[in-house]
Amino acid sequence: MGLIQRAIEHIGIPTIGISIVREYTVKVKPPRTIYLRWPFGHPLGEPFKISQQKAVLAEAFKALYAIDKPGEIIDIPFKWRRQRYDNYSIEELKNF
C-alpha cells in the first residue's frame, strides 16, 4: 500500500495512509500514516460500527493536516472494542 501511496504523492497529490502493520510502513516510508494496532482486515474497525469507522476516518484527515515531517507515523491510541466511539466528535474537521 505504501508503495502506491508514494507514487500518488510523487505526482503531486497529498496522501494519508491507514496502517495496521507498523513494520511495513517503517520500511516503505510513505509520506503520512496513521497506525492502529488492530487485526488484519479491519483498518476502519468492525462491521456496521459507524461511529468507530468515522472516528478512524477523522483521525486520518486530522493527521493529513497535522503531519509536517515526511514519513511521520501517528500512533492512534484507540483500544479496539474497549474504546468508546459514540462520544467521539468529528466537528474538529470543520477547522481544516
Add this chain to the structure above:
Amino acid sequence: MTTFSRFKNRFIAKLLVRLPFLAKRSVAAYHPPESREIPWTPVAKKLNESIVALVTTAGVHHRDQKAFDMKDPNGDPSFRVIDVTKPFADLMITHDYYDHADADRDMNIVFPVDRLREFEQEGLIGKLADAHYGFMGHIMGPHLHTLINKTAPEVAHLLKTAGVDIVLLTPG
C-alpha cells in the same frame, strides 16, 4: 498454485486474525523494498473544498471485473477502477492473504465509501471522487517492479487527471 495452496493461504489468514502473535512471523517473512527519499506534496486545499479518492489494497473490485490472480504466489500487481455510484452489492473482494469475512459483511471496514459520503453530506469534505482504485496487497518478487514502475504511477496519473485533491489509502 493448487486449490490446496489457496485453501492453506485462507486458513493461515483466518489464524492470523485470531492469533495475532503469529502475524509477527508473517510480517518478518515479507520484505518490502526499503526506501530512502520520501515524496512530499504539501496539503494546499481546505478539507471541505477537496475532492477525495480512495485507493485500497484490500482486493476490492466489481463483480463483473476480472478477479485478482490468486494462483500466482507473487500476487497480482494490476488494479481495478471502482465506480462508487454502483451499490456495494456490486463489489466483492478477491484476496486470500487476509480474512475478509467481516469486510464481506460491511465493505466500509476496508473501503469506507458510505462514511466518506456521510462526510460529504455533512460538509466535512468537498466531494467524493467519481473513480476509486482497487489493488491487492501481498505483491512480491518481479511484480513489485511492475507495481512501482507501471501500475502505481498509472493510477497516480489517473487521479491527477481527474483533479483529485486528497487520496486516502487503506489496506486489507
